Amino acid sequence: MMCSVQSFWRVNLLFCLGLFLHCGEARVHTEVQAGPLYRVVGSLLSITCNVSGFASASTRKEFEFCINKPSNPTFEINIISTSDQSFSFAMYGSRVRTGEITLKHVSSNSVVFEIQSLEKHDEGEYECSVINTEQIYNGIYSAKTTVKVIDNSLSVSSPSSTSLSYNEDDALTLTCQASTNTIQHTHLSLAWYLHKDGEDNAHPIISLDRDFTLNPGQGFEGRYQAGLISLDKMGETTYRLKMAQLQLSDQGRIYCQAQEWIQDPDRSWYVITQKDAEETTLNVNAREVVPDMSSLVVRVSAQPTTLQEGQELTLSCSVDTHNLEERFFSVAWLRGSDELARIGPTGILSVGPKYSVRAKEGELRAARTGDRDYSLILQPVRTDDQGEYICRAWPQDRGQDGAFTQGAAKDSISKLVNISATESGLSVEMQNTPSVNEGDRLKLTCKVLGVKGQLSVTWQHRSASTTTPMFTTLISLSQEGVTAKAKEFMSRKVKAMRPSTDTFTLELDEVTPSDSGVYQCTVSEWNANSKTNSQSQTTTVTVAPVDSFVKVNLISRKTRVPVGENVELMCRVRGPRIPLTLTWSLQRDVSTLDNILTLYFDGAISWSGDQHRYQLKVENKKNEVIHYLLINGASHREAGSYQCSVSVFLENVHKKLPASNQVAVSVQNPGKNLSIVKKEEELNVSSSQNFTVPCHIAKQSSIKSVFQVTWFWQKWGETEPSPIFSVYRNCTLQYSVEKGGCLRYDHPLPNQFSLTVLKPGPEDSGVYFCAVEEWLPSLSHGWWKIAEEMSGNWTVNVYAEGPAKAVFEPECMSGTWIGILVAVVIGTLLVILLLVLKICRSKGKKKGESLWAEQPLNTKASAEE
Structure with missing residues (x-):
């Protein structure tokens, strides 16, 4: 099996042998479509694999397909083989047996691999391998391509009634709304179809392809050329069909179909998904026949x-x-x-x-x-x-x-x-309404005075983009309290209400900029089922588009970090609360844009690939929502340019907003960045004077790093220094028996350490210095040492005053032991605190490991964990 480990070594061994025998001249070449290939969940995946260069060109070659998934990129999974029915791993075996996954020959040297209905976990790197049946290996016998499986966000709807009736030669106008929320660059095409009664297939009336080119369907070319059939794109999501003169042959079921296209790396376009709107039944009635040619x-x-x-x-x-x-x-x-x-x-x-x-x-x-x-x-x-x-x-x-x-x-x-004439004193007053934002609810109120009979109301609208003075009816409320929507608004959330005797209200949810214009309230008075009087008032409404008040901005307080540190990105979405879908994406190079996750307007979250290092948090504020993306223990794989993009869900369609700015995150290997103050000193002190050896740190690599400090002493006449005192990164203290009783340790500031020799004698003379190690915690590596540096030398000469003193006299011992005892108590408390943190953050600690203290350093102070 080409994809197995055994075959890998066999192939490579023979391949190298073939290269040796044939002087490195490659002949066999295997190729598949260049990736990444973006495909939609539930759609067809088709990958063509070709091989050339075999001596036996006409002999049928056998092929195998394998996959490496993002969650475990080093583990290869067998999918299907043309020669071995037992090749598939269990997770793909059932889909191969049912025919959902196939691998078929199109020629002796070419196959097509297909998955009929993609699943989310089918994302990964696919490898096509050809089995060599010749005596030598000379060339390339496998090829790889990456497949990205994205969610299906295509939305298609038509607000038309389910049944329409027209006379022959009447004009028909239908609208269709189509939108997508795919973050990759895609194009939409849209077509209107007529499915005639008694026929199996629908006929395209007219279509607008992905490049905005109009194409009439077969049988409709003449009417299109005469200007009797048109398809117009109105705004971002609305497509309007006009048929100026209906014919009897136009009777049937009409619907619109949208397709979403993506361009593969080989520059070819591919349909990743398509959806149909509901059908509308169209009845066309014959016209009355005029008696003769000259009659009018x-x-x-x-x-x-x-x-x-x-x-x-x-x-x-x-x-x-x-x-x-x-x-x-x-x-x-x-x-x-x-x-x-x-x-x-x-x-x-x-x-x-x-x-x-x-x-x-x-x-x-x-x-x-x-x-x-x-x-x-x-x-x-x-x-x-x-x-x-x-x-x-x-x-x-x-x-x-x-x-x-x-x-x-x-x-x-x-x-x-x-x-x-009417004697009614009916009058109507429309309350002015300020501008509203796209996606908000528009509420208009009509006050009525002089009411004598039963009242009905009709709400009408005249678009701001039209020059005609005619109003279009939205909704009406009869004198009996029955509501009737206009057919154009059957799919909209619109309500006409009468909360009190003299008040009528209109509520229109999820308004769009096309809802801007003049609104008219017409109140009619009725008596004995006869309308006796009508009065109207108007008001102008402006709907601000969503991209004028919803702003998306991406920031981060820290973008250059060493491996293992956390990074926090904040995507700030300013504006009113409206349903929105937010997508986090990462661009690692110029050509590849990967989705990290998508947070949908209904609260659902879709993760892409292996994203175990990422965490998501949302913070709601008064005028903004902050989406946090936390990168835990960043590795080089998380480096790149991050971006958040938002689309709002209005009127059952997605509307993309301009994406945020990009923020580049750089992850670097920790470098030596500890430094220690390298001051050289020579001290002459008497036996009655204490002296201090400081160890001050001027600069550190990371604010999360901790230090381990060891002081060394080289006596006069000795060739090697000896460690006399160590403070470990968990605050554990260790001292040498020789000088432990006459030492005092101080740590006044995070970057300042010092060791004082108490009551020195001439035997304490020599060279003193300190060594500092910087350690950094990492989720992926644990604790690791990232730098080590030595301080300058302190040359100390202690001269005697009177009789020589013992090194471990009680006066020195008692004071020192009190200092050491205090340090140990403080250190113990800090160790307990670190223990609690470690227990909370660490799982699966190996049996036998000590949680109370780190092991002491050796004399060279260079051990790493």
Whole structure:
């Protein structure tokens, strides 16, 4: 087996032998797709492996696939072989037997390895190996590629109703929302499909590919070229389909499909996931047939025909004739002999002189709503608007110079509209609302005065991005308390309520910048199921986009650390509390960006690969949330540029925000950075004078390091110094029997140590110095010594005063023992404290190890643990 250890040595031995016999000229070459390959959980993984250079090129080669996972990169796991059914390890055996994992030949020298549905733990480094059947080894017989398995964050939805009904030649508009939260650079493509009844496969209507190129589907090319079918991207996540003239063949189920693409290192694009929105059933009804070629049919309808002052009147006009799409018309609305408005052959609106002021104030609105359909709205109506209304149409012939020639007019049958006066004192007041942030809840309040009958309310919106004065209905609340949403808002969290008799409220959750604009509250008064009066008020609302008030910043107090130290990164997300997903990533080199973890808006956490050194903490504050990423005992693998990125989850779609700044973390091998003050001194003291040998540390490598200090004494006439006193890093003290009774140890500051010789005699003369070791704790290495340095020499001459004194006289001993006893007590307390810390932080201590004290240093003071 190529992937086994035995095979590894066999292959390499024979490979070296082949190189020797063939003078190093490599012939066999094995290759797979260059990595890293980013794939989504649940999607297909396909890796092609090719080999060339064998002498027997036409003979079928046998291949094997193995994997090394991030959690244990040195352990190789067998997956599948083309020649050995027992090759697989247990964790992959069942998936191989069921056919979920396959390895198939596409030629004698090429295979395709596939995993039908990727799992998170399939991430790792894959190796393809070819089994050599020839006598010599000469070349490269295996190749590797890295696969990263990421979460599926693609979201697709369509707010349309599940069933729609239109007439032939009507215009259809549908919207689809698609977004992704993948941190890697990906592109989205989107297509609309029509699945006709009785057919197995859906037909693409039109698509927008990953490079923003529009492509009509088969059978829709002509209508696309004529401008009758279009697909527009509205903002970051919304895609709009327009079909200007529906045909009977358009009947069926329509849905949108989004695909997420990623570019592999070989520059090819790959679909990592795709999702479909819910289907919308479309019914298309046939139009009424016009009697002959020259006939022109004009119709008018009024809704309602009986209304009261202040209400809204809609006058609809339709024109029908043969070859309608090839002809031009002018259409006008008239009340008696007064022309309200006219729409010319090119769609330009002109208003009659009696209605120009009302049009400027928004009380009259008219538009062409389809090839044959026109609409005029009067609101609020007045009593003098009562009368008979007709629609008048003129055929318009267009000459070669572009000028129009007007033909004979054709009138519709008149429609009588009755408008009665009302004595109601109904009035409406809309409370002003300041700007709101994207993702927040918009709440509007309408106060009503002069209430006499039952009331209903209709909430409408006019987008800030449109120039048309027309309002779109959001939601209404009837006089019986029944709520009705507009079909465009069926998927939105919108509520119309009446908390008190004279108050109506509108609540719209998770607003977006497209919700900016003018909002209108129209309150209607009813009597005996008849609307008697309507009053409206408006207010302007601005929705600030999320990236204008949510800011992401990454900081760290320390970015250059030695191996084993901790690093704390802080990702500060400033702004209001909205659902958001945060991803930590690490870039180790220019081409590779690895996810560390993703904290989702619902609290779930997804870790990527082997991340046992990382810990996560979240701190909520009033106007910001701080996400902490703690690197415990940093190694070289944790070095690189860190970044946090945020996406918010609004209206069931993800919206990416600009990523934070990058913070580079550098992990270095600890160096000699202890230093000791190397002062040289020569002292002449009498036997009645104490003298002190200081050991002061000028600089240390890390604030977490501790010191071990040993003082040495070299007597006159001796060739080697001897240790006389040691203080270990756990505060354990050790002294020589020869001088233990006349020594006093002091440690006034963290970087200052000193040893005083009490009551010296001439026999205490000699050279004194200290040696300092710096030790650093590490989760991965334990305690390790990172530096060692000697101080300068103190040459001491002690001359006698009177009779010579004994070295261990009681006066010296008693004082010294008191000092040593105090030091031992303090040291014991510190050791107990260290013991508690060690018990809390250390697990699995080997049996027989002492927790109370470190072993003493040898005379060279250089042992490492």
